[in-house]
Amino acid sequence: MTDKQPIFILPENIQRIMGRDAQRNNIMAARMVADTIKTTLGPKGMDKMLVNNIGDIIITNDGVTILEEMEIEHPAAKMLVEVAKTQEDAVGDGTTTAVILAGKLLENAEKLLDKKIHPTVIARGYRIAAELSQELLQDISTKIGKDSLLLRSIASTAMTGKGAETSKDILSDIVVKAVTQVMEEKDGKYIVDLNNVKLEKRKGGGIEDSELIKGIVLDKEKVHSDMPSVVKNARIALLDTALEIKAPETDTKISISSPEQLQAFLDQEERTLKSMVQQIKASKANVVICQKGIDDVAQYYLTKEGIYGLRRVSKSDMEKLSKATGAKIVSNIHELTEKELGNAETVEEVKEGSEEGVTYITGCVNPKALTILIRGGTEHVIDEIERAIKDALGDVAAALQDGKIVSGGGAVETELAKRLREKGQVLKGREQLAVQEFASALDSIPSILAENAGLDPIDMLTELKAIHETEKGKNFGIDVYNGKIEDMMIKGVIEPLRIKTQAIKSASEVAMMLLRIDDVIASGKGGMMPPSQPMGMGEE
């Protein structure tokens, strides 16, 4: 055996890319993701129409929604999707910004790699810049209290360009009212639990008919039309068990050989259901809300007792109801007593025309239970409004909790880039170059905002940078509607500081992580080749 045998340490179907190729490949994939969504940034950004394999259509401008629906395969590209998701969880808004930043950081890193700067040096420079950014941003931001005018501007900025245009004022008002009503003050700080705000969608009417309801709205009608439509002083039982006879196990057989036996069996069933309803009645409940089904016979007896019944209410709604009304969710109907019931002033079915009815539970014992009822002409419109409202809720909550805001329209990014460049100059060596590239990645935000608004990005950026050199320049950004550089604080284009701190944090983390990878080993379905088409669609 003198011949050299090739040595295989990996199975055959493994894809492997190493060294500079691995970096290039990852960077290219990440850039493609960023490029795909960059046209949606800002009020003048475009929307995307996404069609899934069963033909459902989503029309949206929301970064994280687009990326989630795209079913991205490439591992590096997937990490950018994670950036968007982290942003979504931490703030709710700013997902496009975060992904664009990550893409730009990588694009700029590539320039340095081409200059033979080692990736670990770039990563170190980026780390320095990211840490500096967090400090500088605190300094650039403005403190706020619970001034509702400001909060409304924040909500409105979040919703600009998201199909909510015509009703932005009404919706901003709803969002701010909702957040301030659920807000609690503790040791001079505000705490907002957005779980108290339920979003419910209802087709029909215009967006401007959306409303904030004190209480819970369930997209369900009473199970039997003869049940009362309104129950005052509601005593509510929440059941996570069915008001049904359990179907016999698959392998048990009941042999019935005579009509009498059948009748006896049915009577037995009916008696069981009747006793369940008796149990509910004995607890003094006049409303029963069931997470599972309610059998026809049980419906009949409930109706006879004048009890309002709802069935198949989702688990998350059951939990909201429990919090709102103080009811305990009961699993065993025999344990239901008056103690487990919750209270609300009114439970009412509201029906409009031929539409399915909905149930309003208002005047709950917990005043923090709220529902935003979102209206709109079509499902696609309502869904996009829902995403806009979620962004706005997250932004207003973040602004209140942190008490800090920054100005939008590219103002904060420009100011931060400027200060980073200044700070970077004192750094020695090649890290300085990385800090400068980090700063120019930030410039891409105003630049893309301008581009998406049909303005000249170079002219706008030059003018923007010039004014930021002046003393009053800190809050100047691009008014995408008139193409002028103006003070965004005065214009009311305001965002919570947290959008930016979070976006920079996760974008720089993913960029640094991808830069350190010099070997990609993928088994099976690799998905490692960057797609030849911009959206990564239609690839095998």
Ligand code: ADP
């Ligand atoms: P993201 O997913 O990052 O939130 P958006 O499409 O919501 O992306 O765009 C957010 C950007 O649009 C922010 O930079 C914000 O400052 C900017 N923006 C929002 N409203 C305005 C406005 N009226 N004028 C200029 N820029 C605005």
Ligand code: MG
């Ligand atoms: Mg946004």
